[in-house]
Amino acid sequence: MREAIQVDQKLPILQALPLSLQHLFAMFGANVLVPILLGIDPAIVLLFNGIGTLLYILITKKMIPVYLGASSAFIACGQLVISKYGYADALGGFIAVGTAFVLVSAIISKVGYKWVYAILPPASIGAVIAVIGLALGPIAARMSGLTAPVMDPVTVSIALFTLAVTIFGYVFFKGFLSIIPILVGIVSGYIFAVCMGQVDFTLVREAPWFSLPKFTTPVYNPSAIAIILPVALVCIAEHIGDLIVVSSVVGNDLLKQPGLHRSFFGNGLSVILSGFCGSTPNTTYSENVSVLAITRIFSVYVIAGAAIFSIVLSFLGKFSALIRTIPDSVIGGVSLLLFGVIATSGIRTLMEQKIDYNKPANLVLTSIVLIVGVSGARISIGTATFEGMALAAIFAVILGGVFKLFKKI
Secondary structure (H helix, E strand, O other): OOEEEOOOOOOHHHHHHHHHHHHHHHHHHHHHHHHHOOOOOOOHHHHHHHHHHHHHHHHOOOOOOOOHHHHHHHHHHHHHHHHOOOOOHHHHHHHHHHHHHHHHHHHHHHHHHHHHHHHHHHHHHHHHHHHHHHHHHHHHHHOOOOOOOOHHHHHHHHHHHHHHHHHHHHHHOOHHHHHHHHHHHHHHHHHHHHHOOOOOHHHHHHHOEEEEOOOOOOOHHHHHHHOOOHHHHHHHHHHHHHHHHHHHOOOOOHHHHHHHHHHHHHHHHHHHHHHOOOOOOOOOOOHHHHHHHHHOOOOHHHHHHHHHHHHHHHHHHHHHHHHHOOHHHHHHHHHHHHHHHHHHHHHHHHHHOOOOOOOOHHHHHHHHHHHHOOOOOOEEEOOOEEEEHHHHHHHHHHHHHHHHHHHOO
16 A cells, blocks of 8 residues: 555645646536536636635644535525525525534534544444445446446446546556546546547537636525525534544544534535625535545645635636536546445444444444445435435434443444
């Protein structure tokens, strides 16, 4: 295993730039998809996710290497509010969610973070980490064309070619190329897609060289806020799970230092700022966490570089359009590895903790979290839908709390 570059380490600029681009490409597809589905300008999302990430890095004392991208948890409720009231009203709801994050931060700063580990023992934590990757797997498979009712040989060929190049690079590349296999895979897959006639450059030709993102002033509509605010519960569960994953990947307890409260505050403040200016709520991106795990480049400065690229990209119309021409099959192909790595990180956590599965409580915790997380189960409460990792985390917390109360763990 190659030696890791730690969170506080800086890299030479010629190495840092492609590494930052690698993170940019990894998050770009999902980051742009959210505003497209909501019918808003992707440039404003790229701008404030970049700004939000830099703000988050500063608030967390440059100790947590995560990228804040557009949250897909708000697509359903956002579309509902936009159709009934308008996007400005949705922004008021987004600001309310950010405010909820800040309030949670204040509570955690008072009561501490250890309650998380008290009700999420290793048997749960490892399973939750695995669920994040396993639950995202179907998305990668769908983008790759592997679950289509009728298989498209071209789409699948592009996805598998991209995956093959990425895997080959990860296993066999030496030197600097060994830490940018994802970037190499995406670029190679894109070139292959162009050769297969699967890239339409019309969007690039029609895009202006430079453009300003579209800003929108929020409207505070109590009805819209009531629809959107419950989704904060989903995001809170996801945030804790994601931070546990990042802690496992980098080998530091980030809930302790710089602290779970700082992470919530940084994310919440970023969401509030985004809402005031016309962007969507953001969240820690699993795609970028996967890049950390694969490359073992944990430098927060590389993440900051990706954020700066995102900001610059929001003003460059043609370059932004060019990246948007990357086919889903390319992103899907590389995501098969990215999401698989997250799942493997969870399995590794379970192995390293030497969990005794002769204890019924441990067996139940891991089993229930895994099956709930990957079965497609979902529970809807109002406009908030809990599924995947969020629902698995809630089950883990409830069971962990009960078992802790009766001293079974």
